[in-house]
Amino acid sequence: MSTQKSTTLYPHPFSKAYWHDAVAELKDIHMLVFAALMIALRLVMKQVSIPITPFLRINAAYFVNALGAMVFGPVFAALCAAVTDVLGYIIRPDGVYFPPFILTEIGGSVVFALFLYRAKVTTTRVMLSRFSINLFINVLLQTPIMMWYYALYMNGKQYTFTMAVPGMIKNVLMFPIESVLLTLFLGVMLPITNRLGLTYSVGHAKDALKFSKKQVVTLVMLFVVGVGCVFGYLKYYYTNTSLSASYTAEERYEKNTHMTEVLSQENADIDPDATVTTIESAYKKFLTDEITYTVAVYTVNEEALSGYDKDLETIRGMSKSKAKAVAEDGVMEKVGTATIVLNTKTDEVLSYSMK
Secondary structure (H helix, E strand, O other), X not given: OOOOOOOXXXXXXXXXXXXXXXXXXXXXXXXXXXXXXXXXXXXXXXXOEEEXXXXXXXXXXXXXXXXXXXXXXXXXXXXXXXXXXXXXXXXXXXXXXXXXXXXXHHHHHHHHHHHHOOOOOOHHHHHHHHHHHHHHHXXXXXXXXXXXXXXXXXXXXXXXXXXXXXXXXXXXXXXXXXXXXXXXXXXXXXXXXXXXXXXXXXXXXXXXOOOOHHHHHHHHHHHHHHHHHHHHHHHHHHHHOOHHHHOOHHHHHXXXXXXXXXXXXXXXXXXXXXXXXXXXEEEEOOOOOEEEEEEEEEEEOHHHHHOOOXXXXXXXXXXXXXXXXXXXXXXXXXXXXXXXXXXXXXXXXXXXXXX
């Protein structure tokens, strides 16, 4: 004999009946099929992302995450998140699989469920669910996990507060955007899930998922703050981070040889065939096409080079530390340090000086 499934809505998840209904979803064949569909969609959506850093990406998988959590509740949501995390790594391995990362997947899904499952889904609930995930999961939970990961797998390199800042800024900036998009998405999906008997907020979806003037003002102000944080961070980043640290071997050779050409054009005493330059730093001026290069200038000892184990072209592609080692071997002699400001679009030399 079949039992009638409860369709009760709860004002909060802090009740025994709420969790009884959440566990009962595991026995519903329709929920099993729906959960499998959500896992498949989530896996696809997770592959489509915009990389910001090696560990920071923007994607739209949270749409599927929120929809699934709203339909089948926190228990099913936690299981689906765990399965998605493991299958996602199997499908597309990216670095070392670190099990604690699964906690962020589970945490985000459970938070969505706690706010949206068996509830009168309102704009306020959607915003609070997104805010809670951005703050408690993406920042407060993710940061110590990243510190743990670095301690185990990054050869002693520490995950510092400075490294966590881009993720924090991203969450501040994306919160109002994600809140609006998620509210609009659920506003479309709720009537459909209601008709399919997957959710039970009949009569609420159309009116509840509208933004009040206060909510609009709040989101706009937060977006402005987020944009300000992004610009502030980018200005700080460009002012304090040398682009030369991320050069590949090919880029380093190309940049070093280009600096030699520029020096020979600006200084008639520079012989490009007997000169090696290495970029010590390269700082881009924020919101401009200007890059300021600090360049070490060496003259080559032809006699010493003839018996050296590296040829001139190899030396031209070296980093500043390796070039310094070559100079210590007597193959080159440092004759000065040049400061060159270039326009990256026109390649025009905006200023030049040498000490």
